[in-house]
Amino acid sequence: MAAAQMFDLAGEVALVTGASSGLGVRFAECLAENGAAVALVARRADRLAAVKARIEGCGGRAVAIAADVCDRAAMQRAFDAVEQAFGTATILVNNAGVAHSGRAVELAEEEWRRVLSTNLDAVFYWAQEAARRMLAAETGGAIVNIASVLGLGVSKGVVAYATAKAGVIQLTKALALELAFKGVRVNAIAPGWVITEITRDFLSGERGAAMKRDIPMGRFGEERDLDGPLLLLVSDAGRYITGATIVADGGQVVALKG
Ligand SMILES: NC(=O)c1ccc[n+]([C@@H]2O[C@H](COP(=O)([O-])OP(=O)(O)OC[C@H]3O[C@@H](n4cnc5c(N)ncnc54)[C@H](OP(=O)(O)O)[C@@H]3O)[C@@H](O)[C@H]2O)c1
Numbered sequence: 001m002a003a004a005q006m007f008d009l010a011g012e013v014a015l016v017t018g019a020s021s022g023l024g025v026r027f028a029e030c031l032a033e034n035g036a037a038v039a040l041v042a043r044r045a046d047r048l049a050a051v052k053a054r055i056e057g058c059g060g061r062a063v064a065i066a067a068d069v070c071d072r073a074a075m076q077r078a079f080d081a082v083e084q085a086f087g088t089a090t091i092l093v094n095n096a097g098v099a100h101s102g103r104a105v106e107l108a109e110e111e112w113r114r115v116l117s118t119n120l121d122a123v124f125y126w127a128q129e130a131a132r133r134m135l136a137a138e139t140g141g142a143i144v145n146i147a148s149v150l151g152l153g154v155s156k157g158v159v160a161y162a163t164a165k166a167g168v169i170q171l172t173k174a175l176a177l178e179l180a181f182k183g184v185r186v187n188a189i190a191p192g193w194v195i196t197e198i199t200r201d202f203l204s205g206e207r208g209a210a211m212k213r214d215i216p217m218g219r220f221g222e223e224r225d226l227d228g229p230l231l232l233l234v235s236d237a238g239r240y241i242t243g244a245t246i247v248a249d250g251g252q253v254v255a256l257k258g
Helices: 022-033 045-057 072-085 109-137 159-182 205-213 223-234
Strands: 013-017 037-042 061-066 091-094 141-146 184-191 245-248
Touching: 013 022, 013 072, 013 109, 022 037, 022 045, 022 061, 022 091, 022 223, 037 045, 037 072, 045 061, 061 072, 072 109, 091 109, 091 223, 109 141, 109 159, 109 184, 141 159, 141 223, 159 184, 184 223, 223 245
Parallel strands: 013 037, 013 091, 037 061, 091 141, 141 184, 184 245
Antiparallel strands: none
16 A cells, blocks of 8 residues: 555545644644644634635534533534534544643642643543544444653642543553554653743753753744654554554653752
């Protein structure tokens, strides 16, 4: 089979959470460029409308659905809206996420809950709902959870984030095991640092320069660096891959410092 055919997503319906900025925008564009109809989910409706317009301007198909990933009723409405627009979602990219910084001993309970609810609880509930619907429709499908190198190694000041992302990696394996026989594959991508809204402050200044020096490839990631891993995991090219976490980090994880 030719490579282009192997990665072709024509006929697939993809739902991308956190599609209003950063990596999620690129994930949605990449999926649309390769033939999938795409549902864009996040809280900021104006941003989603702009992403939808851009995708449609390039000949793609998209629907924008404003929803908070922590709101279970909104989640049901989002999946219903996708089905109405395009049919059962056969690809879920569980990408919405928030960050925090601050030492563990000072971390407020609300901050711990905010990060864990968005970065771990919601990842489970959206994957669970997507899988339920894929099983009911007998479509099979692919779920990709966005973890982080901080799910594999840790640095100071990110206890809630790192804990949630480590959970995402285990969750991915557990779901993969239960769903493999039903034709639903579940994988994760663990990106290194990519400059987006979530990381702009964190990666700036002298700290950013020092962090960049620790990356074996000598640069931060770009959104497009994740196109390949994403396409592999959602397409026929990755048909025998499940439970895996693809690390895309310029070699950073082998050099993480505490
Ligand atoms: N950038 C990096 O270096 C990096 C590295 C490793 C992993 N990651 C992971 O990659 C993912 C995307 O991050 P990013 O860098 O693209 O950050 P970003 O630019 O801040 O984007 C985060 C996205 O998540 C959405 N979101 C946050 N909370 C939400 C909620 N409660 N309900 C719905 N949507 C919500 C935001 O949309 P709204 O605000 O409009 O709701 C936004 O679209 C995250 O899971 C992050 O942990 C990023």
